[in-house]
Amino acid sequence: MELQGRTWKFGSDVDTDAIIPARYLNTSDPAELAKHCMEDADPAFPEKVKPGEIIVAGKNFGCGSSREHAPIAIKAAGISCIIAKTFARIFYRNAFNIGLPIFEAPEAAEEINEGDEVAVDAGTGIITNKTTGKTYQATPVPLFMQQIIASGGLINYVAERVNKECTK
Amino acid sequence: MPMTITEKILANHAGKEHVVPGELINARVDFVLANDITAPVAIREFEKIGVADVFDRERVTLVPDHFTPNKDIKSAEQALLVKNFSRQYGLTNYFEIGRMGIEHCLLPEQGLVGPGDLVIGADSHTCTYGGLGAFSTGVGSTDLAAAMALGETWLKVPESIKFEFTGELQPWVSGKDLILYTIGDIGVDGALYRSMEFTGPAIENLSIESRLTMCNMAIEAGAKNGIVAPDAITRAYVEGRCKRPYQFYQSDPDASYVKVYQYDVSKIEPQVAIPHLPENSRPVGAAGNVEIDQVVIGSCTNGRMEDLRVAAKLLQGKKVHKNVRMVIFPGTQEIYLQALREGLIEIFVMAGGAVSTPTCGPCLGGHMGILAKGERAVATTNRNFVGRMGHPESEVYLANPAVAAASAILGRIAAPGEVE
Ligand code: SF4
Numbered sequence: 017m018e019l020q021g022r023t024w025k026f027g028s029d030v031d032t033d034a035i036i037p038a039r040y041l042n043t044s045d046p047a048e049l050a051k052h053c054m055e056d057a058d059p060a061f062p063e064k065v066k067p068g069e070i071i072v073a074g075k076n077f078g079c080g081s082s083r084e085h086a087p088i089a090i091k092a093a094g095i096s097c098i099i100a101k102t103f104a105r106i107f108y109r110n111a112f113n114i115g116l117p118i119f120e121a122p123e124a125a126e127e128i129n130e131g132d133e134v135a136v137d138a139g140t141g142i143i144t145n146k147t148t149g150k151t152y153q154a155t156p157v158p159l160f161m162q163q164i165i166a167s168g169g170l171i172n173y174v175a176e177r178v179n180k181e182c183t184k
Numbered sequence: 185m186p187m188t189i190t191e192k193i194l195a196n197h198a199g200k201e202h203v204v205p206g207e208l209i210n211a212r213v214d215f216v217l218a219n220d221i222t223a224p225v226a227i228r229e230f231e232k233i234g235v236a237d238v239f240d241r242e243r244v245t246l247v248p249d250h251f252t253p254n255k256d257i258k259s260a261e262q263a264l265l266v267k268n269f270s271r272q273y274g275l276t277n278y279f280e281i282g283r284m285g286i287e288h289c290l291l292p293e294q295g296l297v298g299p300g301d302l303v304i305g306a307d308s309h310t311c312t313y314g315g316l317g318a319f320s321t322g323v324g325s326t327d328l329a330a331a332m333a334l335g336e337t338w339l340k341v342p343e344s345i346k347f348e349f350t351g352e353l354q355p356w357v358s359g360k361d362l363i364l365y366t367i368g369d370i371g372v373d374g375a376l377y378r379s380m381e382f383t384g385p386a387i388e389n390l391s392i393e394s395r396l397t398m399c400n401m402a403i404e405a406g407a408k409n410g411i412v413a414p415d416a417i418t419r420a421y422v423e424g425r426c427k428r429p430y431q432f433y434q435s436d437p438d439a440s441y442v443k444v445y446q447y448d449v450s451k452i453e454p455q456v457a458i459p460h461l462p463e464n465s466r467p468v469g470a471a472g473n474v475e476i477d478q479v480v481i482g483s484c485t486n487g488r489m490e491d492l493r494v495a496a497k498l499l500q501g502k503k504v505h506k507n508v509r510m511v512i513f514p515g516t517q518e519i520y521l522q523a524l525r526e527g528l529i530e531i532f533v534m535a536g537g538a539v540s541t542p543t544c545g546p547c548l549g550g551h552m553g554i555l556a557k558g559e560r561a562v563a564t565t566n567r568n569f570v571g572r573m574g575h576p577e578s579e580v581y582l583a584n585p586a587v588a589a590a591s592a593i594l595g596r597i598a599a600p601g602e603v604e
Contacts, residue, residue: 081548082307
């Protein structure tokens with residue numbers, strides 16, 4: 017799967033309160049959450065983001081709360097993937113579980129500028145900055161997470177397992 | 185093969201003799217939890233799996249603590265979903281308002297989690313129970329839904345970092361200061377994906393409350409879990425309280441750590457973490473002259489008896505500064521009642537403070553004490569991110585209950601010694 021879009025750049029330690037402030041968590045409706053995506057980091061973000069665009073950030077992206085509303089809001093806002101130096105642990109797992117592609121690529125995260133046109137090969141983790149022509153390799157995804165992706169998310173993965181056990 | 189306490193608990197729950205850092209395991213969980221924000225998403229995902237029941241109705245609990253007592257209609261609907269699910273699946277533990285508490289104060293108090301347990305919760309501060317010698321960690325709602333169905337979860341065995349604390353605590357210094365100091369030293373991603381093991385003579389003398397506070401904030405350094413080896417202090421707390429058998433694990437003396445930090449606590453003063461990251465900690469005296477509008481004492485970090493007693497000690501016979509509103513949130517109904525019995529509630533009210541029923545309330549900018557643009561709060565909570573307690577241009581300063589109480593009295597960030 018090839019993901020391609022213009023990039024939005026954020027700094028380090030972008031926390032889940034910046035991604036989706038708790039004041040909007042009295043709902044879990046993805047479309048509602050998308051309206052406030054990244055609002056406390058950049059109030060105009062929900063207005064300006066377009067489908068397919070890519071977030072590029074520094075270290076520890078998604079630190080703070082375990083709220084799955086954070087990757088849900090980003091996905092529902094139309095962001096195709098996130099490239100960061102590192103991700104916070106719970107956010108990392110959540111993003112995979114809900115099917116939001118994320119890539120750890122410190123050099124790419126450092127060098128890509130806001131507004132660059134970037135393409136990512138989700139299978140190989142190869143990131144191409146079409147604006148500068150430079151390519152990068154993202155850190156490989158652990159095998160079991162690849163299996164989760166192959167099943168189409170954690171719930172499908174578990175459902176497959178449960179059904180197998182029932183028919184045994 | 186020598187192992188750390190975290191590795192031993194994980195090995196045991198994966199049915200293995202040994203585990204090593206980096207290894208992926210499928211582990212049995214002893215207890216799982218979610219709250220009124222994360223449970224609705226977990227319930228939705230759980231129902232997609234197509235199982236008839238949760239893995240064990242005594243070991244799943246959904247605590248309505250974030251936007252409760254319901255702050256608006258949407259919150260009420262989320263809480264109702266939690267209640268209906270709990271009924272429908274016959275969950276043994278459901279905590280209605282009036283019997284409820286903040287999840288991470290409530291579960292240890294009610295003996296639902298104990299030493300040696302493996303607990304996952306759809307709340308990042310699930311790591312709190314490491315204070316009892318459990319492995320506990322926060323996950324998202326989908327991970328939780330899978331665990332609710334299977335009673336198992338996938339985990340990567342974390343590398344461990346050892347933090348050794350020696351020396352005598354200075355007056356008014358508690359677990360909160362040790363953890364703020366530590367995060368200030370290593371940074372908000374200083375323990376990313378790793379286990380933080382707190383050891384040393386100063387930890388051995390630390391109360392259960394302070395240990396829970398320290399492990400509560402392990403996530404604030406990016407850690408997977410925080411943990412303190414259980415001992416006689418732990419035993420005194422869990423005996424007669426824990427509803428399930430528990431097990432004490434200790435790290436082997438020759439267990440391996442990726443890093444070891446050593447701190448002399450006698451050099452650590454009461455800390456304040458200035459906006460907007462918990463790593464911005466410094467001695468309270470170095471915070472400068474910061475006038476404040478609000479003081480919040482409570483939360484899953486510092487809403488326990490020890491915390492309320494310390495605050496009351498300073499507030500007794502004093503008044504909250506005329507420019508400040510002080511709100512106090514006991515962690516659970518039992519803590520509330522005990523504080524009432526000890527006369528602490530009267531001290532808070534006489535001082536001009538507002539005492540609330542247990543709730544997360546202002547800690548996450550939910551309700552019951554939201555900050556306006558430009559307002560500043562001193563809070564005993566665990567996060568001072570942008571917009572955490574209200575307007576994106578408000579500010580939160582993190583501190584222990586003694587600093588919070590002193591600041592409430594003086595109307596600015598103050599050291600406890602200034603009002604003693
Ligand atoms: S008190 Fe604050 S940190 Fe603790 S569970 Fe509630 S919202 Fe989260």
